[in-house]
Amino acid sequence: MAKFMDVHSGFFGVTQEQLQEAHDRDLAIQDEEGVRYERAWLDPESGKVFCLVTGPSREAVMRIHERAGHATAEVYELPVEV
């Protein structure tokens, strides 16, 4: 399993409840791709969301987000951690 950071844009003014709702759609289907979302953080001012996730591949992570309705091309594999 590899670790990834995915970055979403355009979440301006999104609330905790709205982010939880969006994230729950990932959690509901993540097992189907062997993906596990660990945490998601939001800056509502810049509209950026960062998700830390483990999974078998970048494509698997992207497929879950796409099916959950918030596709992003910005998925970075993170082989190095300090």
Next chain:
Amino acid sequence: MAKFMDVHSGFFGVTQEQLQEAHDRDLAIQDEEGVRYERAWLDPESGKVFCLVTGPSREAVMRIHERAGHATAEVYELPVEV
């Protein structure tokens, strides 16, 4: 204290040891601004580094990175977490 994600670019092909060395320069001075670096992740292929950090302000986080020799303007405050 607030939570922040800072994003650095241009770390292409950087190794674990080199990232640790760069990060140690943050850790050595972080107390002077009341900042605490929790974790840093690197994608050496895209050259992106993501640092999760707590601190009193965006400016304090930026000052530590600037003094450590790896300034970035991309520091996002993260009031929402799921």
